[in-house]
Amino acid sequence: MAVTTYIQAINQALAEEMARDPLTFVMGEDVVLSAFGATKGLIDKFGPTRVRNTPIAEAGFVGAAVGAAMAGTRPICEVEFASFFYCAFDQVCNQAAKLRYMSGGQARMPITFRCVYGAMGGAAAQHSETVYAQFLSVAGLKLVVPSNPSDMKGLLKSAIRDDNPVIVFEHGALGGHREEIPAGEHLVPLGKAAVKRVGEHVTVVAIGAMVPRALKVADRLAKENISVEVVDPRTLIPLDEDTILSSVEKTNRAVVFDEGHLRGGAATDIAALIGEKGFDFLDGPVRRVTTLDVPIPFSPPLEKAALANEARLEAAIRELVGR
Amino acid sequence: MDLGKDLLLDMYRSMTRIRLFETKVRDLATANEIPGFVHVSIGEEASATGVCAALRKTDRITSTHRGHSHLIAKGGRLDRMMAELFGKRTGYCKGKGGSMHIVDFSLGILGANGIVGAGLPIATGSALAAVIAGTEDVTACFFGDGASNEGTFHESLNLAAVWKLPVVFVCENNGFGEFTPMRTVTSVKDIAVRAKAYDIPGHIVDGNDVLEVYRYASEAVARARAGEGPTLLECKTYRWEGHVVGEQAFLGAASYRTEQEVNEWKARCPLIRFDKFAAESGKISVTDLQRIKQETEVELEAAIKFARESPLPDASEVTEDVFT
Numbered sequence: 001m002a003v004t005t006y007i008q009a010i011n012q013a014l015a016e017e018m019a020r021d022p023l024t025f026v027m028g029e030d031v032v033l034s035a036f037g038a039t040k041g042l043i044d045k046f047g048p049t050r051v052r053n054t055p056i057a058e059a060g061f062v063g064a065a066v067g068a069a070m071a072g073t074r075p076i077c078e079v080e081f082a083s084f085f086y087c088a089f090d091q092v093c094n095q096a097a098k099l100r101y102m103s104g105g106q107a108r109m110p111i112t113f114r115c116v117y118g119a120m121g122g123a124a125a126q127h128s129e130t131v132y133a134q135f136l137s138v139a140g141l142k143l144v145v146p147s148n149p150s151d152m153k154g155l156l157k158s159a160i161r162d163d164n165p166v167i168v169f170e171h172g173a174l175g176g177h178r179e180e181i182p183a184g185e186h187l188v189p190l191g192k193a194a195v196k197r198v199g200e201h202v203t204v205v206a207i208g209a210m211v212p213r214a215l216k217v218a219d220r221l222a223k224e225n226i227s228v229e230v231v232d233p234r235t236l237i238p239l240d241e242d243t244i245l246s247s248v249e250k251t252n253r254a255v256v257f258d259e260g261h262l263r264g265g266a267a268t269d270i271a272a273l274i275g276e277k278g279f280d281f282l283d284g285p286v287r288r289v290t291t292l293d294v295p296i297p298f299s300p301p302l303e304k305a306a307l308a309n310e311a312r313l314e315a316a317i318r319e320l321v322g323r
Numbered sequence: 324m325d326l327g328k329d330l331l332l333d334m335y336r337s338m339t340r341i342r343l344f345e346t347k348v349r350d351l352a353t354a355n356e357i358p359g360f361v362h363v364s365i366g367e368e369a370s371a372t373g374v375c376a377a378l379r380k381t382d383r384i385t386s387t388h389r390g391h392s393h394l395i396a397k398g399g400r401l402d403r404m405m406a407e408l409f410g411k412r413t414g415y416c417k418g419k420g421g422s423m424h425i426v427d428f429s430l431g432i433l434g435a436n437g438i439v440g441a442g443l444p445i446a447t448g449s450a451l452a453a454v455i456a457g458t459e460d461v462t463a464c465f466f467g468d469g470a471s472n473e474g475t476f477h478e479s480l481n482l483a484a485v486w487k488l489p490v491v492f493v494c495e496n497n498g499f500g501e502f503t504p505m506r507t508v509t510s511v512k513d514i515a516v517r518a519k520a521y522d523i524p525g526h527i528v529d530g531n532d533v534l535e536v537y538r539y540a541s542e543a544v545a546r547a548r549a550g551e552g553p554t555l556l557e558c559k560t561y562r563w564e565g566h567v568v569g570e571q572a573f574l575g576a577a578s579y580r581t582e583q584e585v586n587e588w589k590a591r592c593p594l595i596r597f598d599k600f601a602a603e604s605g606k607i608s609v610t611d612l613q614r615i616k617q618e619t620e621v622e623l624e625a626a627i628k629f630a631r632e633s634p635l636p637d638a639s640e641v642t643e644d645v646f647t
Contacts, residue, residue: 025455049455055485060478063444064451070433071383071452071462090475094438095445103426103434104417105644140645163647 005178006146009153010038010114010170014076016185017160018046021074024160025050027061028078028114035080036116036175062088062113066095069111069165076160082117082131082169096165097140112159113167118209118259119307120172125295128303130208130260132169132236136269142166142190143236147174147211150181151234154188162190171209171259191238195247199229201321202253205244205270206230210257210308217310217317226321236266244270245278252283253320259308262290287316326534328606334376334533335601335612338368338594339619341392344401347623348391348408348422352568357408361422361568364392366531369593370495370558371396373536374463377544383431383449383462385442388423389562390435393465398430401626411633418636419644431460439500440473442466443492447479450488450547461489461547463540469500471514480521480555487552491543494555495530497562502570502579515557523553530558531593534600561588 004012018024025046026039032053034040043051054061058079065077079085085092092113099107119128132143144159144166146152152170159166196211197218206214211232218228231247233239248254254274258267267288274286292306345363352361364371367389375384375396386393394404399415407414408422415425426434433449436442446464453460470476471494483490494514498505511517518525524543529535536558543554563585565571601607 023456052486055478055481057478057482059475060444060447060482063441063475063479064448064482067385067433067445067448067450067462068452068455069448070445071449071456071460073452073455075448090438090441091444095436095441099426099434100646101644102416102420102424103428104415104419106416106426106428107434108647142646 002180002183003178004149004181005176006149006152006170006174007037007176009149009181010156011040013153013156013160014039014042015045017157018042018050023072024074024076025052026076026078027052027054027065029054029056029080031078038114038170039078058084058087059091062091063095065111066091066099066109069109070099070107074110074160076112076114079113079115081127082115083126083129085115085131092135092141093138097138100164101140108163109165110163111165112156113165115167115169116172117169118171118173119296119303122298122300122303124298128296130258130291132167133260133265135167136236136266140165141237144168144190144234145208145236146170146234147208147232149177149179150186151188151194153181154186155190155234158187158190166190169208174209177212188234190235191240193231193233193240193243195229195243196232197228197230199227199251201227201251202255202317203229203231203247203251204255204257204313204317206232206257207236207266208259210259213310214257214313217314221314221317224323226317226323228317233270241273241277244274245281248274248278249281252281254278254282255287255289255313255316255320257289257308257313259291261293262288263293265290284320287320289313289316326537330376331607332611332615334372334537335597336615336619337372337375337396338533338597339616340401340622341368341371341395342594343619343623344395344404345391347627349564349568357422358410359421361408362389362566363564363568364389364562366563366588366592367392367495367497367560369533370493370530370536370560371465373533374465374491374493374540376537377540378461378463381431382460383433385433385446385449385462385464386435387442387465387467387470388435388437388439389467390423390425390465394425394427394432394435397432399425399427399432401622402629405626405630406633409630409633410635411630412636412640413629413633417640417644440466440470440475443470443475443479446490447483447488450483450490451486453489454486459548461491461544463491463493463544465493465495467500468494468496468498468505468509468514471517472509480518480523480553483553484521484523487550489547489550490553491540491547492553492555494557495560496557497560499562499566499579501566502574504579513557515555518555523555525555526557528556528558530560531591532596533593563589
């Protein structure tokens with residue numbers, strides 16, 4: 001066990017997987033010097049053929065990752081900020097996601113896309129958005145949202161080994177989070193949720209950076225004997241429905257806590273799942289605590305007002321348990 | 324360049340397969356035996372054939388919505404292509420792709436594509452894969468004049484030039500993007516001059532002369548294989564048929580070109596050009612050409628029979644092939 005930050009966990013996963021498979025390579029915006037540190041030093045270990053700075057041309061280099069994957073290599077493609085995916089929507093949604101199906105299973109598409117998402121404070125709407133919902137209804141993509149260093153390392157390694165296109169969403173505010181992570185080979189399978197805290201009275205399904213916040217709220221409420229179970233889906237596609245539903249079966253109450261938007265969002269999707277398949281377990285309505293349906297504002301008080309936060313989560317839990 | 328008889332006959336066979344296949348597909352689509360949107364390449368046989376003749380079997384291509392010609396030229400099977408057009412389980416994509424999405428990885432065909440300009444970055448990435456994997460494979464990227472106005476064209480040429488990737492960009496300039504004349508929406512008369520912006524060679528090629536296409540393509544492929552980077556070829560050509568089979572249903576009485584223009588280009592038919600060359604060269608006999616035409620007719624009839632008699636997919640297959 002070694003204490004590792006979220007960013008270091010990414011770096012370790014990349015270095016280990018690149019050492020393991022010579023057809024794996026990293027491409028993207030500023031991956032040589034690495035703005036956030038995730039790819040720092042890879043150039044020294046693996047050289048310029050396998051660590052490539054791209055021009056700031058998302059459609060071009062994301063599309064190139066698609067071609068490189070189809071032609072037998074295993075690209076790890078960094079799109080610096082998740083909102084930049086909008087510049088490469090065709091390449092992700094029409095090409096990477098669909099070509100396996102459209103070719104009757106001939107195409108193999110082992111691409112891992114990495115991106116920083118979420119609000120980090122004062123970055124405004126084009127550098128703060130939580131965009132995974134935009135990909136939820138595109139069939140053919142896997143979506144991974146790690147909430148801590150250990151999951152990040154294990155999930156990213158699984159994503160790289162996966163023969164399908166996987167987008168790994170790295171929350172910008174989690175970069176410095178540190179914890180001990182298992183030594184040696186550490187893989188976390190895609191499609192397996194984790195119960196991050198066991199509780200009895202209410203299930204909070206928290207996504208990505210909302211997981212540590214949900215755990216804080218759970219700590220506080222425990223002092224009042226309100227027992228909160230925190231479930232981290234870890235991957236939105238595939239989604240571990242069983243773990244979510246089993247938890248709700250036990251607690252009979254559910255809140256979904258997500259930094260994404262409400263309308264058409266991941267929280268809405270998961271709430272619908274619980275409503276449809278877990279209706280008989282429920283003692284009350286499924287609550288969704290999300291960011292307001294506005295672009296993320298720049299000014300601190302506005303940003304704070306827009307984002308999903310602990311106070312709103314606590315209020316939703318109190319309302320459900322009646323305390 | 325002195326071309327051997329076998330190569331010449333192969334190119335003639337390729338152009339004949341394209342012409343006969345496309346003519347039949349047009350008729351079957353008009354008769355509603357083939358569903359969906361169908362774009363045929365009649366009149367554009369030489370560019371696909373000349374380029375693919377310069378490639379090895381292990382080399383790769385990307386294609387377009389008007390892609391049957393490229394797939395055939397790279398060695399695609401007419402029976403599995405036709406079955407795919409019919410939406411049959413025996414088609415190249417098990418009926419999940421259709422006319423605009425045929426793929427054959429065993430022949431290096433990374434696929435036709437329904438999105439204009441989508442093949443450019445994919446071809447660039449395929450060329451990057453050759454560098455990463457350390458192989459000698461070259462990728463040829465077919466696209467139209469319309470795609471040269473897409474951002475992906477410019478991003479791909481820049482990226483391929485910066486990384487000196489083994490890719491040949493082949494613009495088939497047939498003069499129209501759907502129903503819009505290229506000259507009314509394009510800043511340059513010749514797409515080839517856009518190569519200058521990326522500091523790579525760009526050549527204007529008579530796209531209806533298969534021998535000229537082959538010469539330019541061979542040079543560009545050799546350059547790519549030697550690690551000297553990409554080339555842009557602009558093959559000037561023309562499509563005899565509409566943008567899409569049955570386009571009059573969309574256009575009504577309107578038209579976007581004159582009958583005279585179409586006839587002028589028909590006079591420059593790539594196959595007639597080749598017949599003339601064959602007669603003058605003395606290398607190839609009329610009997611050779613007739614034999615190839617007859618063999619292709621037999622192949623095509625068998626392909627249609629195969630497509631008609633093949634089973635449709637079962638509804639249970641709908642969820643297969645999303646993920647590995």
